[in-house]
Amino acid sequence: xxxxxxxxxxxxxxKSPLPKGRDIIAPAAMLVALSACGGGSGSGSSAxxxxxxxxxxxxxxLPTPADGRITIDPVTRIEGHLRLETEIKNGQVASAWSSGxxxxxxxxxxxxxxxxxxxxxTQRLCGVCxxxxxxxxxxxxxxxxxxxxxxxxxxxxxxxxxxQFLHDHIVHFYHLSALDWVDITSALQAxxxxxxxxxxxxxxxxxxxxxxxxxxxxxALVSSGQLGIFAGAYWPHEAYLLTPxxxxxxxxxxxxxxxxxxxxxxxxxxxxxKNPHVQSLRVxxxxxxxxxxxxxxSEFCAVLDEVRAFIDTVYLPDAVxxxxxxxxxxxxxxxxxxxxxxxxxxxxSEPASxxxxxxxxxxxxxxxxxxxxxxxxxxRHSWYEGEAALQPSSGVTAPMFTAxxxxxxxxxxxxxxxxxxxxxxxxLARVMIAYGLNHPEIKAAVDGFLQEAGLELSQMYSTIGRxxxxxxxxxxxxxxxxxxxxxxxxxxxVFQSWSMPASASGYGxxxxxxxxxxxxxxxxNGTIGNYQLVVPSTWNFGPRCSAxxxxxxxxxxxGTPVVDTQRPVEILRTVHSFDPCIACAVHVIDxxxxxxxxxxxx
Amino acid sequence: xxxHEKEGKRQDGISRRQFLKFCGIxxxxxxxxxxxxxxxxxxxxxxxxxxxxxxxxAECTGCTEAVLRTSSPGFxxxxxxxxxxxxxxxxxxAAGDTVEQILASAAEQNKGQFFCVVxxxxxxxxxxxxxxxxxxxxxxxxxxxCPKAKAIIAIGNCASYxxxxxxxxxxxxxxxxxxxxxxxxxxxxxxxxxxxxxxxxFVGVIxxxxxxxxxPALDADGRPTFAYGKTVHSQCPFRxxxxxxxxxxxxxxxxxxxxxxxxxxxxxxxxxxxxGHPCIxxxxxxxxxxxxxxxxxx
Numbered sequence: 001x002x003x004x005x006x007x008x009x010x011x012x013x014x015k016s017p018l019p020k021g022r023d024i025i026a027p028a029a030m031l032v033a034l035s036a037c038g039g040g041s042g043s044g045s046s047a048x049x050x051x052x053x054x055x056x057x058x059x060x061x062l063p064t065p066a067d068g069r070i071t072i073d074p075v076t077r078i079e080g081h082l083r084l085e086t087e088i089k090n091g092q093v094a095s096a097w098s099s100g101x102x103x104x105x106x107x108x109x110x111x112x113x114x115x116x117x118x119x120x121x122t123q124r125l126c127g128v129c130x131x132x133x134x135x136x137x138x139x140x141x142x143x144x145x146x147x148x149x150x151x152x153x154x155x156x157x158x159x160x161x162x163x164q165f166l167h168d169h170i171v172h173f174y175h176l177s178a179l180d181w182v183d184i185t186s187a188l189q190a191x192x193x194x195x196x197x198x199x200x201x202x203x204x205x206x207x208x209x210x211x212x213x214x215x216x217x218x219x220a221l222v223s224s225g226q227l228g229i230f231a232g233a234y235w236p237h238e239a240y241l242l243t244p245x246x247x248x249x250x251x252x253x254x255x256x257x258x259x260x261x262x263x264x265x266x267x268x269x270x271x272x273x274k275n276p277h278v279q280s281l282r283v284x285x286x287x288x289x290x291x292x293x294x295x296x297x298s299e300f301c302a303v304l305d306e307v308r309a310f311i312d313t314v315y316l317p318d319a320v321x322x323x324x325x326x327x328x329x330x331x332x333x334x335x336x337x338x339x340x341x342x343x344x345x346x347x348x349s350e351p352a353s354x355x356x357x358x359x360x361x362x363x364x365x366x367x368x369x370x371x372x373x374x375x376x377x378x379x380r381h382s383w384y385e386g387e388a389a390l391q392p393s394s395g396v397t398a399p400m401f402t403a404x405x406x407x408x409x410x411x412x413x414x415x416x417x418x419x420x421x422x423x424x425x426x427x428l429a430r431v432m433i434a435y436g437l438n439h440p441e442i443k444a445a446v447d448g449f450l451q452e453a454g455l456e457l458s459q460m461y462s463t464i465g466r467x468x469x470x471x472x473x474x475x476x477x478x479x480x481x482x483x484x485x486x487x488x489x490x491x492x493x494v495f496q497s498w499s500m501p502a503s504a505s506g507y508g509x510x511x512x513x514x515x516x517x518x519x520x521x522x523x524x525n526g527t528i529g530n531y532q533l534v535v536p537s538t539w540n541f542g543p544r545c546s547a548x549x550x551x552x553x554x555x556x557x558x559g560t561p562v563v564d565t566q567r568p569v570e571i572l573r574t575v576h577s578f579d580p581c582i583a584c585a586v587h588v589i590d591x592x593x594x595x596x597x598x599x600x601x602x
Numbered sequence: 603x604x605x606h607e608k609e610g611k612r613q614d615g616i617s618r619r620q621f622l623k624f625c626g627i628x629x630x631x632x633x634x635x636x637x638x639x640x641x642x643x644x645x646x647x648x649x650x651x652x653x654x655x656x657x658x659x660a661e662c663t664g665c666t667e668a669v670l671r672t673s674s675p676g677f678x679x680x681x682x683x684x685x686x687x688x689x690x691x692x693x694x695x696a697a698g699d700t701v702e703q704i705l706a707s708a709a710e711q712n713k714g715q716f717f718c719v720v721x722x723x724x725x726x727x728x729x730x731x732x733x734x735x736x737x738x739x740x741x742x743x744x745x746x747x748c749p750k751a752k753a754i755i756a757i758g759n760c761a762s763y764x765x766x767x768x769x770x771x772x773x774x775x776x777x778x779x780x781x782x783x784x785x786x787x788x789x790x791x792x793x794x795x796x797x798x799x800x801x802x803x804f805v806g807v808i809x810x811x812x813x814x815x816x817x818p819a820l821d822a823d824g825r826p827t828f829a830y831g832k833t834v835h836s837q838c839p840f841r842x843x844x845x846x847x848x849x850x851x852x853x854x855x856x857x858x859x860x861x862x863x864x865x866x867x868x869x870x871x872x873x874x875x876x877x878g879h880p881c882i883x884x885x886x887x888x889x890x891x892x893x894x895x896x897x898x899x900x
Contacts, residue, residue, distance in 0.1 A: 127664020
């Protein structure tokens, strides 16, 4: 690879080198154009490497600029393929734009198929949020059929969803985001005895860990010269503030969490047959009737207890440690509007019985009831035809690429808005909405955290608040799951029979660990006529809307300090705090022409 | 490069006993008798860790998540002691151009020596324009990296045969590794289909190589016969059980090869038919089209 590759990030001196103008060309051409754009900013070798004949010949201008653009592509430690572009002024992010980089066309594939099969397809939207899109789909079809599933099925689904949250949030904290805050090289300088003392002081009940062995293990990896997944990290870096002992503590927990997460997914296997991609749902209920017995319930309980102990004595204290060590980040990465569909129905009555309530907070005000009619999807800055903002149930997906122009259209993600405003979905939304409604367990957890971390409630609106909310809801869900387990009735019904109508429509809402998920379905001739999704990372990572208001992540990044444009770990901190999951965020596409256009990058 | 520290190898917190247990499980999956466990142990413990470059294309990351669940000894032990996972977008600390540089240089430095794991299908329509990483098409990345490998492990149905994105009407021209790269590819490919596949079979392929210096015997669809040589039905404990056999509910176990009922998933906790759900045939080529509708008898 060329010398350009030696730069950690590409820095753009100029705005998009792509042709402006509004010529409508095929999606494929857009993708080539994106490449050309990358070429203009430093990946000339890659654009040229596309054998399809792009004409991207501009020699990259590298690096320098204090006031240039930073492009991170690929963003790693996420699900999916994300490109992030930021403009830096006076050492801070002034503007940000995000783009999803992969198209699979699953909605197109679903058309004409049996609605009953859809959940097995949609579950594969994402293997990280496994289960979530499967459940949303069966709820969607059940809504269209007008049926309610038996209590046993509802409880099994809550347990599977709860287990998904526990696993996903633990993996996100340790394996996807911790390395933004933890310096593994610093851990090699730690005193293991002092680390053990630190561990005891912040969490007396945590299981003892041989920190000397952890350190030896990390040292052996470094000494081997084969750094594997730790190669090329930004360490050392002045934005990393933990002591060597704190770094070793969290590095050791990174390893412990790898073991723990493999055990945690056994909860999915017990009632779901396997993980990832459980195989025990059906439209009308669940199939695991033989597993609803005393032995399996007790097996589930044992795993839950072990995971719960880890959350209480390791995960939560570590989240507090990060919050205390990085107080500046309780003032960065903020948004102001939050939305949750809610999750965990406790009876047949929804949304009234949802354990995590449904609601909306606008401008950090009181919680209001969600009105689905206030949700619209904007396309003014997306590569779709038209300017109108439409409701998801009547959504139109007509691809139209013009150019990769951040002043005009620049994303395949639509821009969902609530009452015309961008809203954040995910753990912070769920927790603040529940807090605002005086949810007893959430309120106690949040107040306890704020006291321990020395923060105010208003500081929850931040990167640290998002990380804390994720940990706090994990603890609350784990606490509730034991009582849900007790609601299972061995021998009870797990399935409500149904017959497929020739035509019907329905929707299914739920909460992925990353935020609100909505599926909309039209059944025609007993098959899938149309399937639409509005998913968490579209809400959070969508572009500007008709009124030029930035999306949640785009606005949250503004003001982020970047001390070293070559190593912008600060940008990754806030991006990772949203837990991007891009595979399901980008939809489409039925290309009008299967042809590559030549786009000149000049 | 510093010589692999053999003495440091077992100072790492996992005991010899745990590791031997793991090697025993792998030997079982490979159909070897128990005496091979110690031999696999020796194979894993010797020399520099083999480099593994893991490429993510048109996928859902479910196969990565599956391998993350490997246990006895576990994923950390796999990447600290057994292999050197030099490129993996979901887990790497680094980001942006740095990781692309790591990929290129690792492939060059270990040319002919590394295992290339491919997860996800390769979009081939429009010259590969439906999937991009670091400003390059996934197709061009595959064309550059895969031929330099010692062997390619196509993990999951998407990398093996195209999988979900290749389901009709296959809007992005998605294809598995062998189809996407065609005759120009001379490196051996092992397909490990499944949605996702069992991680024990993934580790088994690597163990087999370290142990015998060869890739496992493959069937006509490029799958290791040790894992896919028998039908699911022939190993299913419910095949003679009238109240639990799911054939009338659409089970594809008779026309799908895999070892799910014997190895099971997640520390042998369960498998789909134990959870009362029919087999969907997920380790067969084009199963999203050939095995649907899933709930009708084939």
